[in-house]
Amino acid sequence: MEKILEVNNLQVSFHTYAGDVKAVRGVSFELEKGETLAFVGESGCGKTVTAKAIMRLLQPPFAEIKKESKIMYQDKDVMKMSKKELQAYRGNDVGMIFQDPMTSLNPTMTIGKQIMESLMLHRKLDKKQAREEAIEMLRVVKISDAEKRVDDYPHQLSGGMRQRVMIAIALSCNPALLIADEPTTALDVTIQAQIMRLLGDLKKERDTAIILVTHDLGVVANFADRIQVMYAGQIIERGTAKEIFYHAKHPYTWALLASVPKLDTENKGELYALKGTPPDLILEMNHCPFADRCEYCMGICRETMPEETLVDGTHRVSCWLQHPSAPRVQSYYEKCGVREHE
Amino acid sequence: MQNIPIEKFQITGLNENSMEAASRPQVGYLRDAWMRLRKNKVATASLILLFVIVLMVMIGPKLSGYAFEQIDKTARNAAPCAKHWFGTDKLGRDIFARVWISGRVSLTIGVLGALICAVIGCIYGGIAAYFGGAVDTVMMRIVEILISVPYLIVVIVFSLVLQSKGILTLILAMTITGWCTMARFVRAQMLAIKNEEYILAAQALGVRPWKVILRHMIPNTLSTVIVSITFDIPGYIFSEAFLSYIGLGIQPPNTSWGVMASSAQSVFTFYPYQLFFPAVMIALTMLCFTLLGDGLRDALDPKLRK
Amino acid sequence: MNNQLIEVKDLCKYFPAGKGNTLKAVDHVNLTINRGETLGLVGESGCGKTTCGRTILKLYQPTAGQVIFDGKDISGLKGKELLKFKKRAQIIFQDPYSSLDPRMTIGEIIAEGMDVHCNYNKKERDAKVAELLNSVGMKEDYANRFAHELSGGQRQRVGIARALAVDPDFIVCDEPISALDVSIQAQVVNLLIKLQRERGLTYLFISHDLSMVRHISDRVGVMYLGSLVEMTGSGEIFAHPLHPYTKVLMSAIPVADPEANGSEEELEIKGEVPSPVHAPSGCKFRTRCSYATDICAQEVPELREVTEGHFVACHHCGESGEQQKNA
Numbered sequence: 001m002e003k004i005l006e007v008n009n010l011q012v013s014f015h016t017y018a019g020d021v022k023a024v025r026g027v028s029f030e031l032e033k034g035e036t037l038a039f040v041g042e043s044g045c046g047k048t049v050t051a052k053a054i055m056r057l058l059q060p061p062f063a064e065i066k067k068e069s070k071i072m073y074q075d076k077d078v079m080k081m082s083k084k085e086l087q088a089y090r091g092n093d094v095g096m097i098f099q100d101p102m103t104s105l106n107p108t109m110t111i112g113k114q115i116m117e118s119l120m121l122h123r124k125l126d127k128k129q130a131r132e133e134a135i136e137m138l139r140v141v142k143i144s145d146a147e148k149r150v151d152d153y154p155h156q157l158s159g160g161m162r163q164r165v166m167i168a169i170a171l172s173c174n175p176a177l178l179i180a181d182e183p184t185t186a187l188d189v190t191i192q193a194q195i196m197r198l199l200g201d202l203k204k205e206r207d208t209a210i211i212l213v214t215h216d217l218g219v220v221a222n223f224a225d226r227i228q229v230m231y232a233g234q235i236i237e238r239g240t241a242k243e244i245f246y247h248a249k250h251p252y253t254w255a256l257l258a259s260v261p262k263l264d265t266e267n268k269g270e271l272y273a274l275k276g277t278p279p280d281l282i283l284e285m286n287h288c289p290f291a292d293r294c295e296y297c298m299g300i301c302r303e304t305m306p307e308e309t310l311v312d313g314t315h316r317v318s319c320w321l322q323h324p325s326a327p328r329v330q331s332y333y334e335k336c337g338v339r340e341h342e
Numbered sequence: 343m344q345n346i347p348i349e350k351f352q353i354t355g356l357n358e359n360s361m362e363a364a365s366r367p368q369v370g371y372l373r374d375a376w377m378r379l380r381k382n383k384v385a386t387a388s389l390i391l392l393f394v395i396v397l398m399v400m401i402g403p404k405l406s407g408y409a410f411e412q413i414d415k416t417a418r419n420a421a422p423c424a425k426h427w428f429g430t431d432k433l434g435r436d437i438f439a440r441v442w443i444s445g446r447v448s449l450t451i452g453v454l455g456a457l458i459c460a461v462i463g464c465i466y467g468g469i470a471a472y473f474g475g476a477v478d479t480v481m482m483r484i485v486e487i488l489i490s491v492p493y494l495i496v497v498i499v500f501s502l503v504l505q506s507k508g509i510l511t512l513i514l515a516m517t518i519t520g521w522c523t524m525a526r527f528v529r530a531q532m533l534a535i536k537n538e539e540y541i542l543a544a545q546a547l548g549v550r551p552w553k554v555i556l557r558h559m560i561p562n563t564l565s566t567v568i569v570s571i572t573f574d575i576p577g578y579i580f581s582e583a584f585l586s587y588i589g590l591g592i593q594p595p596n597t598s599w600g601v602m603a604s605s606a607q608s609v610f611t612f613y614p615y616q617l618f619f620p621a622v623m624i625a626l627t628m629l630c631f632t633l634l635g636d637g638l639r640d641a642l643d644p645k646l647r648k
Numbered sequence: 649m650n651n652q653l654i655e656v657k658d659l660c661k662y663f664p665a666g667k668g669n670t671l672k673a674v675d676h677v678n679l680t681i682n683r684g685e686t687l688g689l690v691g692e693s694g695c696g697k698t699t700c701g702r703t704i705l706k707l708y709q710p711t712a713g714q715v716i717f718d719g720k721d722i723s724g725l726k727g728k729e730l731l732k733f734k735k736r737a738q739i740i741f742q743d744p745y746s747s748l749d750p751r752m753t754i755g756e757i758i759a760e761g762m763d764v765h766c767n768y769n770k771k772e773r774d775a776k777v778a779e780l781l782n783s784v785g786m787k788e789d790y791a792n793r794f795a796h797e798l799s800g801g802q803r804q805r806v807g808i809a810r811a812l813a814v815d816p817d818f819i820v821c822d823e824p825i826s827a828l829d830v831s832i833q834a835q836v837v838n839l840l841i842k843l844q845r846e847r848g849l850t851y852l853f854i855s856h857d858l859s860m861v862r863h864i865s866d867r868v869g870v871m872y873l874g875s876l877v878e879m880t881g882s883g884e885i886f887a888h889p890l891h892p893y894t895k896v897l898m899s900a901i902p903v904a905d906p907e908a909n910g911s912e913e914e915l916e917i918k919g920e921v922p923s924p925v926h927a928p929s930g931c932k933f934r935t936r937c938s939y940a941t942d943i944c945a946q947e948v949p950e951l952r953e954v955t956e957g958h959f960v961a962c963h964h965c966g967e968s969g970e971q972q973k974n975a
Contacts, residue, residue, distance in 0.1 A: 218902030259834035261863035
């Protein structure tokens with residue numbers, strides 16, 4: 001397999017009056033060609049910031065990517081790119097879709113022009129070719145009447161359609177990597193299903209690698225190849241979808257899985273709920289960030305940061321429960337009777 | 343990794359206290375705004391300069407040892423010197439003393455005018471925005487009519503009707519239509535706030551309309567109103583100066599920066615300093631208020647809070 | 649004693665939409681809510697579920713129809729009577745950020761309702777605020793803090809405490825968990841269920857999160873473009889949805905199971921929700937429905953009881969409850 005993206009020890013800080021908010025704290029991962037990777041976590045866990053950092057979309061001076069961080073796209077060092085290289089990188093190599101399709105389109109331009117803009121810039125097409133290509137792209141994202149729709153303004157389209165247009169723009173230069181930042185959060189369930197199906201089809205047809213950022217485990221379950229669960233700016237567990245859903249090892253992942261009602265949960269029965277709130281990212285943390293909310297917290301958890309340990313295959317977890325001296329615990333999640341897969 | 347003592351692996355479970363403790367030191371709204379204002383060098387400098395001007399307006403006249411209407415027959419149209427720091431005018435009155443006395447009038451009119459307009463405008467705009475519908479339409483049409491009346495005419499009519507040209511008449515004449523812009527501004531602000539869910543929550547609780555305006559809508563527009571007052575003050579100061587300059591404002595022996603500039607204008611070619619000092623004061627004060635307003639707007643903007 | 653707390657009859661709420669058009673946000677909705685039960689109301693954005701909840705509380709004046717609360721028609725209520733109703737029926741909002749006044753302390757926010765309805769002195773008032781904060785799982789010393797110092801979940805708890813402060817019987821929960829993180833959602837839902845048990849509250853739970861609605865509700869109503877299309881017990885609606893729209897909605901719920909999808913056939917829905925200003929004639933769902941025939945364009949389907957306690961508004965639902973496909 002061909003590796004297309006490698007992120008090493010990514011650290012991002014935001015400067016505020018109260019102090020530096022360390023939003024991403026040493027995230028490392030790799031992405032292979034055509035692979036789908038999901039970042040899952042709650043708001044403020046650093047998943048969106050990581051995605052934006054890969055695109056170099058964070059604005060200095062408020063946000064700062066620390067010097068130790070390394071982002072390699074194929075053989076190019078993203079951190080050292082010049083303005084011009086970045087521009088080519090953003091359109092040609094990596095495309096991005098945002099959460100809110102309303103604000104990410106320019107309301108005063110037709111959608112056709114907005115797609116053509118990037119085609120003319122990156123693929124050096126002339127106006128006529130670009131227009132034809134734009135119509136073709138609208139067909140690819142399954143917008144009916146593409147020839148007519150190409151002259152519509154964003155406000156004439158519904159939310160789902162706008163998100164399709166965003167996908168068309170992101171894919172127009174056939175990037176090898178697509179970053180989707182909560183692409184369905186602002187949409188209704190039926191539209192969400194449509195968009196996810198579209199992304200799935202496109203992934204197969206074009207062999208595009210996708211980084212999907214979301215808070216909803218349900219969305220990624222049958223979409224992502226690999227899942228990385230983030231908490232307080234760190235990846236606390238990673239593995240294939242099956243490993244995460246059926247053999248989760250981190251108490252936080254258990255909680256995420258158990259706090260959503262299942263079809264067989266008793267009506268009005270108590271849901272598993274984490275206590276407290278995530279830690280403030282202004283604080284330095286030299287112990288497990290989840291320790292304060294963890295039912296299985298041990299003495300060591302409040303003293304030392306756990307190292308990432310290999311469970312098996314691609315499944316890694318950062319938790320002291322994996323230490324040979326730690327007690328074996330059965331999670332609330334397992335008690336609930338999740339079927340085991342062998 | 344193997345030498346961690348086994349006791350460290352006892353499950354201790356949740357610790358309720360530590361859960362709550364892990365939050366950042368709280369920075370209050372005003373403190374946060376103040377910190378942001380202080381970081382803005384231009385705004386801070388303006389604030390200090392304004393403070394100096396206000397201080398001098400209060401104690402300045404005492405420093406020179408001359409009363410503002412006192413005539414020194416030995417030194418008419420004297421240039422600035424050790425005796426008269428800013429020189430004297432054609433009657434031999436000390437310009438240093440007069441500049442600060444004039445400042446009292448100009449600043450009073452500026453601040454008072456802006457404040458009165460803000461109060462009337464807030465109440466009027468608040469009522470129009472809260473009740474909406476027909477009430478809003480009627481109230482806003484009235485405002486539009488009032489705004490279209492040229493204020494010079496209003497001032498002339500007022501000084502004729504009231505047979506006086508004192509500070510009060512001037513303030514009255516300027517605020518009688520001046521609140522209209524503020525009312526429009528406040529209405530727009532409040533319409534935005536009206537859609538916030540806490541207003542709906544108060545209505546669901548059965549809180550009376552006037553209390554909703556008083557407790558929720560006014561406090562939440564206050565910061566933008568303060569900014570707009572700061573921007574309005576220089577306008578009033580200039581209006582006063584302009585009216586006095588063309589002879590519709592403050593009358594001698596009372597004085598203001600506008601009056602001083604007006605009387606100095608006839609001898610400008612011979613004694614430029616007589617115009618220079620009041621003109622600089624007008625310009626400086628207006629500039630300071632505008633720059634301060636700029637800084638306040640940035641500092642109080644909740645969108646910039648992190 | 650009559651078991652119905654709320655009866656909504658033919659409720660309509662229209663908004664003028666410019667150019668002489670009307671937006672029928674709520675269009676002839678009939679429903680009843682029994683004492684102590686939770687009625688879930690689901691539907692996609694713009695289907696009128698929020699407007700429906702607010703009109704029931706008389707925050708919006710209904711265009712037509714009646715809301716009968718505890719045997720009394722509330723549309724004509726004024727002054728003291730209206731205040732009495734407001735004390736008994738409260739609301740919790742979706743957005744924990746815009747629903748709390750940023751310039752007031754938490755204590756003041758919670759006490760706002762008490763100041764209107766109860767004559768407490770300062771000591772009683774403080775005690776009550778502390779008690780309420782405890783009952784929603786927060787410490788008393790939060791009373792002196794401001795809303796921006798709290799997290800989303802804490803803010804939503806304050807919103808719940810504000811509603812509870814006047815000891816209501818009925819609470820409209822208007823998407824109370826949509827803006828919260830997954831782990832916090834569970835906290836808030838557990839709290840709502842706990843409070844219902846302790847205080848015998850009746851909820852109208854509005855949400856687009858179907859799995860949460862199923863979890864918390866006794867019965868569920870599905871809305872589409874201002875109309876109620878199906879209503880039945882919460883287990884039943886997931887197990888045997890009858891209306892074509894409900895079927896699509898149910899199949900669109902993402903399942904947190906990587907292997908779940910292969911077995912089940914996914915229903916795809918055509919196109920997107922039409923504008924409520926120009927809603928289709930007859931059955932509003934017909935433009936996207938694969939069973940639609942001529943009758944669907946001509947007649948508005950009535951909500952009728954197909955099996956016991958299971959109401960559906962569809963021309964093609966036979967007694968068996970299955971659509972007959974007429975070509």
